[in-house]
Amino acid sequence: MISFARAASVAALTALSIAATAVPATAAPVPAGSAHHQRWSAAWSAPMMRPSAAPWFATWAGQGFDHQSVRQVVRLSGGGKAVRFRLSNLNGTTPLRLTGADVGRAADGAAVVPGTVRPLRFAHRESVVVPVGEEVLSDPVPLPVTARDRVALTLYFDGPTGPATYHQLSMTTTYRAAGDHRGDTGATAFTDAVRPGFGSWYYLSGVEVTGGRPAGKAVVAFGESTTDGFGATVDGDDRYPDRLAERLIAAGRPRPVLNAGIGSNKMLADSACAGDSALSRFERDVLDQPNVGTVIVSHGMNDILRTGDQICGVDRDDPPVTLQRLIDAHRTLIRAAHARGVRAVGATLMPFGGAPFWTAQTDRMRRDLNEWIRSAGEYDAVADFDRAIDPAGTGSIPDGYHFGDHLHPSPRGYQAMADSVDLDSLR
Structure with missing residues (x-):
């Protein structure tokens, strides 16, 4: 049931987009802002955009990914004892098939701090399918973080994704490697980055935290x-x-x-x-x-x-x-x-x-x-x-x-x- 406050906000907006539903594609719906009765807070976000030929710099959005690993680094502005990630196929034209993902503390460039890598799961499964126009929410990952920490998320796709939902201007380098390099803490395989350019984020629409000192x-x-x-x-x-x-x-x-x-x-x-x-x-x-x-x-x-x-x-x-x-x-x-x-x-x-x-x-x-x-x-x-x-x-x-x-x-x-x-x- 929609609340009175939410109904009022919907009525106030004259041109609404269809809100993406944060639901794991292979699991029952997860209520927004809750999992295992924990209180979650947003620690990072990026507005998602439709894939296009950017007029200012090259991106990978138009071609998407195929048998490639994509490593993305973000700096959080909130801390907690656990993190979870929102992945978006808001502007996709076909279901997005993610083979698997992991997360760790970011080191220099594409490197990850050894000993910090954690697998990402979706309703306890390694892979997930994100329906067209929707988002999925990962399971909580026990990775303590503080505000201003940098984390690196690595996504692996073992088949073609088609054009990618993305955020065009990240001012942050995103790295790509051929094959499955989720577990790599080194940067050796991640030799591909759009240069020159200002960077983009792909599929990643949000990071949330829970536990620790309330923000x-x-x-x-x-x-x-x-x-x-x-x-x-x-x-x-x-x-x-x-x-x-x-x-x-x-x-x-x-x-x-x-x-x-x-x-x-x-x-x-x-x-x-x-x-x-x-x-x-x-x-x-x-x-x-x-x-x-x-x-x-x-x-x-x-x-x-x-x-x-x-x-x-x-x-x-x-x-x-x-x-x-x-x-x-x-x-x-x-x-x-x-x-x-x-x-x-x-x-x-x-x-x-x-x-x-x-x-x-x-x-x-x-x-x-x-x-x-x-x-x-x-x-x-x-x-x-x-x-x-x-x-x-x-x-x-x-x-x-x-x-x-x-x-x-x-x-x-x-x-x-x-x-x-x-x-x-x-x-």
């Missing part, structure tokens, strides 16, 4: 490429959500910070290569995460800058974007969050003076939306990224704080964003 409710950073971390250091974990998690730990107020950003994502329109719209994916990527307390919404820039989906090779013009349409979309997200008891923090959009596509008209819409976020009083709090990165109000990101394109922050810029968040606003 505060998770903060979800929801947004576009400036949340996803374009311009951060590859394998450096210095996106703004990473730095915010570190601030919370340093302040003695540790809470998981989940990154739900998608590069080039739009608030109002789905994209062939940049994910479902913010309105479509908000419930799945934010509200359905276990133990969420706060969402930071940084969205709308791509709607302002792009009138269609031409970057994905799609000859499509979206309906004209107006300030009122963007405000109404923000209000929709706020209502949906509040209906689920989640605090909503609005983030202002950062300047882009000096970028080749800057116009006075688009900058005016950005400034007007920022003024509404600051002054309307509809968000529970405001993270003023605009003023944090451009305190002089020049309309441009200062040199040293952008990636080189006058649009995306550098690691120094991401630190400024994280430093500007009032930790009390995340209560």
Whole structure:
């Protein structure tokens, strides 16, 4: 039975995606956030996307995998005595057949710390089939972890997967090897990585933890490429959500910070290569995460800058974007969050003076939306990224704080964003 709060959130969203069901494909349903009566909290997540030809860098999503092992490294923002993993076939066209998987503490590169490797099971079975449009949840793995630990998940497929559900921009290297190398702690076999590039995650949509010191409710950073971390250091974990998690730990107020950003994502329109719209994916990527307390919404820039989906090779013009349409979309997200008891923090959009596509008209819409976020009083709090990165109000990101394109922050810029968040606003 659907709860009143959940029903209210569903009604608030104007364009809902079908929420993926976290159910092992070979087992009875597992209620979200529970297993063996334990309380689970999200420690890491990545929004899933349909496979496409990325216009910015090469990926393995289009071809998928065949008789190959895929090793993916993630840094957790919550700790516990056991972990479990969510694998997604949300955008697959055929059932995903996983031969087996294991997990261990990540060492350098593709290496794993010896003695830490644990097999992953699904309803006590080594292999699993993930139905089209669904997710599976692994059994708990007894692997004690703390916040900011890095873990390496190795998936092995003994047959062709077809195009892969994935997260396009990971800013983290993913490794591939021919054959079954689940048990390898060394990196020798994992010689294949997309280079040059910024990395992607495949099938892995979430990591959850249980046991140990109870963590505060998770903060979800929801947004576009400036949340996803374009311009951060590859394998450096210095996106703004990473730095915010570190601030919370340093302040003695540790809470998981989940990154739900998608590069080039739009608030109002789905994209062939940049994910479902913010309105479509908000419930799945934010509200359905276990133990969420706060969402930071940084969205709308791509709607302002792009009138269609031409970057994905799609000859499509979206309906004209107006300030009122963007405000109404923000209000929709706020209502949906509040209906689920989640605090909503609005983030202002950062300047882009000096970028080749800057116009006075688009900058005016950005400034007007920022003024509404600051002054309307509809968000529970405001993270003023605009003023944090451009305190002089020049309309441009200062040199040293952008990636080189006058649009995306550098690691120094991401630190400024994280430093500007009032930790009390995340209560």
